[in-house]
Amino acid sequence: xxxxxxxxxxxxxxxxxxxxxxxxxxxxxxxxxxxxxxxxxxxxxxxxxxxxxxxxxxxxxxxxxxxxxxxxxxxxxxxxxxxxxxxxxxxxxxxxxxxxxxxxxxxxxxxxxxxxxxxxxxxxxxxxxxxxxxxxxxxxxxxxxxxxxxxxxxxxxxxxxxxxxxxxxxxxxxxxxxxxxxxxxxxxxxxxxxxxxxxxxxxxxxxxxxxxxxxxxxxxxxxxxxxxxxxxxxxxxxxxxxxxxxxxxxxxxxxxxxxxxxxxxxxxxxxxxxxxxxxxxxxxxxxxxxxxxxxxxxxxxxxxxxxxxxxxxxxxxxxxxxxxxxxxxx
Amino acid sequence: xxxxxxxxxxxxxxxxxxxxxxxxxxxxxxxxxxxxxxxxxxxxxxxxxxxxxxxxxxxxxxxxxxxxxxxxxxxxxxxxxxxxxxxxxxxxxxxxxxxxxxxxxxxxxxxxxxxxxxxxxxxxxxxxxxxxxxxxxxxxxxxxxxxxxxxxxxxxxxxxxxxxxxxxxxxxxxxxxxxxxxxxxxxxxxxxxxxxxxxxxxxxxxxxxxxxxxxxxxxxxxxxxxxxxxxxxxxxxxxxxxxxxxxxxxxxxxxxxxxxxxxxxxxxxxxxxxxxxxxxxxxxxxxxxxxxxxxxxxxxxxxxxxxxxxxxxxxxxxx
Numbered sequence: 060x061x062x063x064x065x066x067x068x069x070x071x072x073x074x075x076x077x078x079x080x081x082x083x084x085x086x087x088x089x090x091x092x093x094x095x096x097x098x099x100x101x102x103x104x105x106x107x108x109x110x111x112x113x114x115x116x117x118x119x120x121x122x123x124x125x126x127x128x129x130x131x132x133x134x135x136x137x138x139x140x141x142x143x144x145x146x147x148x149x150x151x152x153x154x155x156x157x158x159x160x161x162x163x164x165x166x167x168x169x170x171x172x173x174x175x176x177x178x179x180x181x182x183x184x185x186x187x188x189x190x191x192x193x194x195x196x197x198x199x200x201x202x203x204x205x206x207x208x209x210x211x212x213x214x215x216x217x218x219x220x221x222x223x224x225x226x227x228x229x230x231x232x233x234x235x236x237x238x239x240x241x242x243x244x245x246x247x248x249x250x251x252x253x254x255x256x257x258x259x260x261x262x263x264x265x266x267x268x269x270x271x272x273x274x275x276x277x278x279x280x281x282x283x284x285x286x287x288x289x290x291x292x293x294x295x296x297x298x299x300x301x302x303x304x305x306x307x308x309x310x311x312x313x314x315x316x317x318x319x320x321x322x323x324x325x326x327x328x329x330x331x332x333x334x335x336x337x338x339x340x341x342x343x344x345x346x347x348x349x350x351x352x353x354x355x356x357x358x359x360x361x362x363x364x365x366x367x368x369x370x371x372x373x374x375x376x377x378x379x380x381x382x383x384x385x386x387x388x389x
Numbered sequence: 390x391x392x393x394x395x396x397x398x399x400x401x402x403x404x405x406x407x408x409x410x411x412x413x414x415x416x417x418x419x420x421x422x423x424x425x426x427x428x429x430x431x432x433x434x435x436x437x438x439x440x441x442x443x444x445x446x447x448x449x450x451x452x453x454x455x456x457x458x459x460x461x462x463x464x465x466x467x468x469x470x471x472x473x474x475x476x477x478x479x480x481x482x483x484x485x486x487x488x489x490x491x492x493x494x495x496x497x498x499x500x501x502x503x504x505x506x507x508x509x510x511x512x513x514x515x516x517x518x519x520x521x522x523x524x525x526x527x528x529x530x531x532x533x534x535x536x537x538x539x540x541x542x543x544x545x546x547x548x549x550x551x552x553x554x555x556x557x558x559x560x561x562x563x564x565x566x567x568x569x570x571x572x573x574x575x576x577x578x579x580x581x582x583x584x585x586x587x588x589x590x591x592x593x594x595x596x597x598x599x600x601x602x603x604x605x606x607x608x609x610x611x612x613x614x615x616x617x618x619x620x621x622x623x624x625x626x627x628x629x630x631x632x633x634x635x636x637x638x639x640x641x642x643x644x645x646x647x648x649x650x651x652x653x654x655x656x657x658x659x660x661x662x663x664x665x666x667x668x669x670x671x672x673x674x675x676x677x678x679x680x681x682x683x684x685x686x687x688x689x690x691x692x693x694x695x696x697x698x699x700x701x702x703x704x705x706x707x708x
Contacts (some may be wrong), residue, residue: 145616148614156605156608161604163606165702166628175613176614180614211703227613
């Protein structure tokens with residue numbers, strides 16, 4: 060079966076005064092129909108830029124897709140103009156943003172903001188679009204939807220606004236929903252509710268979900284497959300069980316060890332581990348593995364040769380020289 | 390909403406009273422009065438001049454004169470112009486339409502230039518178009534209207550002889566010709582005032598748009614595939630126009646002030662030139678009335694700005 064979305068060798072660079080920032084530098088991500096894929100990594104690793112590149116929502120200039128293909132249902136989205144992409148946006152690919160407080164237009168009613176994409180993509184009349192909007196608001200469990208459809212964003216709480224964002228992204232029943240850290244700005248109880256709601260919606264509409272997050276807890280709870288990104292590259296990709304059971308890449312191992320454990324009793328509790336150092340600056344990055352400076356297993360080859368993604372188990376790929384029999388051993 | 394406007398108007402009463410008190414005191418302290426010339430005129434006997442002064446109450450203390458003026462104002466009596474020999478309110482009503490016509494057209498011209506240019510420049514920051522627009526705007530608001538006014542007269546009236554440079558209210562033509570003449574003579578003053586306004590407004594619109602265009606909700610709108618024009622007009626402009634509308638409304642009094650200069654240059658018989666000539670001829674009742682009208686306009690446009698603000702921004706409620 061052909062995948063729904065296939066990103067191949069995507070490179071998105073940003074021109075700055077100091078040089079080209081290689082924010083995304085050769086990313087491959089494949090997403091099947093109806094699948095939930097989590098993209099994890101720390102801030103600045105390029106996960107948001109990857110997602111925004113799909114619909115060309117990055118600011119261009121200074122951003123630019125310099126190489127790669129983004130195949131959606133067999134069609135490459137990269138060469139399309141913004142105008143041609145307008146038919147894909149919201150209709151085929153819905154987007155949920157990180158900040159519900161700032162992602163809604165303060166001077167338009169939430170109803171209008173949902174209804175406008177219904178009118179644009181499904182050619183509905185004002186009346187029908189409004190009816191569908193109310194229906195969507197009910198689906199995302201906004202109480203008293205018929206009245207609240209005429210309210211403005213500032214009259215909603217953060218969690219409710221994120222529900223509105225979900226309703227907006229799902230209004231045209233897209234085949235893929237990209238959620239860019241949808242729960243980061245919310246408090247923990249609301250986070251759980253929003254994740255549940257996303258799961259509900261997925262069961263109802265059967266769309267594929269690409270969930271971008273930096274919280275391993277969210278990954279464990281929602282993902283079927285996981286892509287771990289570091290410094291603009293994919294370092295590991297696996298289904299969620301194998302990733303948590305046997306993480307291969309030192310970075311992934313570090314990420315998993317940094318999750319607080321509540322299942323250990325006090326006697327076994329150890330200091331929470333952190334990965335030392337910080338993400339490299341992506342202007343003219345040094346050759347070799349980008350994680351090498353922070354990696355406790357780094358050896359000679361890591362600084363010279365860039366590791367490529369290779370299959371280490373069925374469906375499990377990673378980019379690290381460790382255990383690579385083709386080269387020298389540490 | 391109606392209650393809010395009503396309350397604001399009630400609050401305006403004490404501030405207008407205060408303004409009128411200050412204006413009256415300043416004018417009373419100013420040297421010269423309408424009968425100064427009579428005293429020096431050898432044909433007028435001193436006792437006649439003195440009798441006139443007593444008759445008009447000019448020798449009374451300032452507060453008595455102020456109260457008398459206030460009482461008269463309250464009854465709709467604006468006073469009598471010593472120079473024009475007519476009631477001040479008729480005089481102002483005669484002059485006001487011309488001023489409103491010129492200033493109104495200039496403001497409309499300014500908005501018609503500033504909004505599209507500012508918005509377009511903001512969607513393509515640092516492009517060639519943006520650079521040119523910025524440079525022209527900078528030149529535009531650096532040049533004072535008395536300079537551009539004279540330059541326009543020199544070029545379009547004297548050298549090219551396309552347009553008349555003296556504004557007349559009694560055009561000797563009827564029907565369609567009258568309209569044409571009316572428009573022709575207004576072109577230069579409207580251009581001078583309008584372009585000056587447009588220059589500063591363009592920069593303001595551009596920066597207001599730039600503030601908004603990078604915000605998250607504009608990206609949200611783009612993600613809905615609405616198309617660039619719709620995203621800009623419906624999502625970005627609606628928000629960017631909030632500060633612009635406020636600025637335009639609050640600038641209106643200053644525009645009236647600036648129009649005084651333009652009216653002088655083009656000899657427009659408006660309220661601004663009336664003020665200048667009354668000051669020069671010590672016609673105190675007219676000066677008082679015109680400045681008071683300006684004060685009322687300031688208060689009125691402040692109110693309009695606040696109401697518009699609340700109407701444009703649903704986050705603001707009138708209480």
